[in-house]
Amino acid sequence: xxxxxxxxxxxxxxxxxxxxxLGPGFDSLGLALGLYDEVIVETVxxxxxxxxEGEGAGQVPLTAxxxxxxxxxxxxxxxxxxxxxxxxxxxxxxxHQRGLGSSAAAAVGGLAVVNGxxxxxxxxxxxQDQLIQLSxxxxxxxxxxxxxxxxGAVVSWTTDGAGGAVDYAAAGVRLHPDIHLFPxxxxxxxxxxxxxxxxxxxxxxxxxxxNLSRAALLVVAxxxxxxxxxxxxxxxxxxxxxxxxxxxxxAFLDLLRRNGIAAVLSGAGPAVIALSTGELPAxxxxxxxxxxxxxxxxxxxxxxxxxxxxxxxx
Numbered sequence: 362x363x364x365x366x367x368x369x370x371x372x373x374x375x376x377x378x379x380x381x382x383l384g385p386g387f388d389s390l391g392l393a394l395g396l397y398d399e400v401i402v403e404t405v406x407x408x409x410x411x412x413x414e415g416e417g418a419g420q421v422p423l424t425a426x427x428x429x430x431x432x433x434x435x436x437x438x439x440x441x442x443x444x445x446x447x448x449x450x451x452x453x454x455x456x457h458q459r460g461l462g463s464s465a466a467a468a469v470g471g472l473a474v475v476n477g478x479x480x481x482x483x484x485x486x487x488x489q490d491q492l493i494q495l496s497x498x499x500x501x502x503x504x505x506x507x508x509x510x511x512x513g514a515v516v517s518w519t520t521d522g523a524g525g526a527v528d529y530a531a532a533g534v535r536l537h538p539d540i541h542l543f544p545x546x547x548x549x550x551x552x553x554x555x556x557x558x559x560x561x562x563x564x565x566x567x568x569x570x571x572n573l574s575r576a577a578l579l580v581v582a583x584x585x586x587x588x589x590x591x592x593x594x595x596x597x598x599x600x601x602x603x604x605x606x607x608x609x610x611x612a613f614l615d616l617l618r619r620n621g622i623a624a625v626l627s628g629a630g631p632a633v634i635a636l637s638t639g640e641l642p643a644x645x646x647x648x649x650x651x652x653x654x655x656x657x658x659x660x661x662x663x664x665x666x667x668x669x670x671x672x673x674x675x
Contacts, residue, residue, distance in 0.1 A: 362441070363442060363443055364441060364443075364482070364484065365442070365443060365444075366443065366444045366478060366479075367404065369403075370403065370404040370478050370481050370482075370669075371669070371670055372401075372402055372474050372475075372480075372481075372668065372670070373401040373477065373667065374477060374666065375399050375663075375665070375666050376400070376466045376470040376473065376665045377396065377397055377462075377508070377663060377665070378393070378396040378398075378455040378462050378509075378662060379393050379394060379461065379466070379508035379509050379628075379662065380462070380505075380508075380627040380628060380634045381504035381505045381508070381627070382596075382627075383634075384575065384593070384600070384623075384625035385573075385576040385579060385593070385595060385598070388502045389517055389576065390504060390516060390579065390580075391503075391505055391508035391517060392508055392513070392536075392662075393509060393511070393513055393515075393661060394542065394544060394634075394660075395661060395663075396455055397454055397455070397662070398452065398453045398463070398467070398470055399451070399452040399470075400429055400449065400451055401449075401452070402433065402448070402449050402450075402474050402477075402478065403447065404445065404446065404447060405446040407446040408447075409424070409430065409446065409448075410447070411423040411429075411430060411449045411451070412448070412449070412450045412451065413427075413451045413453065414452045415452055415453040415454055416453035416454065416456055417451075417453050418453070420457070428464060428467040428471070428499070429451055429467045429468075430447075431471065431499075432467065432470070432472045432499065433449065433472070433475060435495055436472040436476075436495065437475055440487060442475075442482075458550035459550065459551070459630075459631060459632040460626065460627040460631060461546070461632055462505035462508070464505075465496060465500060465506045465508075466509050468495075469492060469506055469509040469510055470665070472492055472496055473487070473510075473667045475487065477668055478669070493511075494528065496509070496510065497529035503519070503529040503530070503531055509662075510531075510664060511533050511664050512533075512662055512665075513661055513662070513664075514533070514535075514536045514583055516532055516580065517529065517530065517532075518530055534583060535584050536584070537584055537586075539587050540587050540637070540638060541636070541639070542635075542660070542661065543637060543657070543659070544627065544633075544635075544659050545613060545634070545654040545655070545656045546632045546654065547609060547653050547654050548653050549653070551606070556606055556607070556630065559606060560602050569598075572596060572597060572598045575594070578593040579594060582594075588638075590636050590637075590638075591622075591623045594623045594625050599626075599629075600614070600625070603626065603629065607630045609652055609653070609654075610633055612652075613633055613648065613649060614626065616644075616648055617641075622636075622642075623637065624636070633654070641656065
């Protein structure tokens with residue numbers, strides 16, 4: 362039986378940006394970044410009002426088609442509740458279409474804010490496992506979504522569920538404290554669907570073996586041996602294939618790696634992320650600025666946080 366939420370409830374959630382793949386860990390490895398979107402929801406008598414500030418303002422639908430609203434409705438169904446009406450406010454800091462997990466953040470934020478609402482009527486909310494499962498269903502892979510849910514670095518995977526469904530899961534990975542993150546965010550946008558279409562349906566056994574070894578090594582580098590990061594972030598399965606569509610990102614990525622910096626495309630790009638135990642060379646920073654990249658150190662992101670009644674501080 363579905364329970365109708367009373368009017369006058371409010372809840373907010375802060376959800377982190379994320380970087381997926383990290384080079385060889387295609388659709389498997391992810392990392393939360395310390396850049397947050399916020400979602401604030403109020404239950405009202407009727408109707409739906411959607412407001413968007415910051416990234417995406419004036420570009421995304423202000424209707425039930427908005428991804429955050431879709432996620433809220435999905436979370437309410439899972440929690441066994443519905444609202445008579447809602448006001449949904451999105452305060453976005455995560456750039457859209459840059460490979461920084463903005464859509465995953467929208468899905469996770471919409472689902473998690475439901476927990477802040479149902480906690481006020483003494484109903485159980487969605488567990489971490491449910492948040493990973495439901496948010497991953499929106500995109501079909503859990504690397505960004507799991508990082509946004511859990512925070513820090515994650516390894517994610519899928520298994521075949523009942524009736525042809527897909528079960529999504531993830532586990533956190535302790536990131537070595539000496540590793541610093543330097544996202545390089547361009548003005549250029551890119552569609553994940555379009556860049557994924559550039560990838561071949563089949564790869565050679567040799568290339569698969571190469572990436573498998575590097576992905577395994579990357580877990581070691583991220584947790585215990587950051588001196589191995591440069592070798593561990595090598596990839597042959599997706600970054601070379603995307604280079605022609607993102608020449609500025611490919612050139613910047615090449616420059617970083619020639620300077621001994623473990624750098625990768627962030628997700629499908631065009632953002633690039635460098636993982637380093639020190640500062641970036643001046644040559645790299647100057648090149649980035651000259652070619653439209655905003656480059657700055659960013660902390661590791663926290664897991665999703667929700668609060669009832671007041672805005673979340675981060």
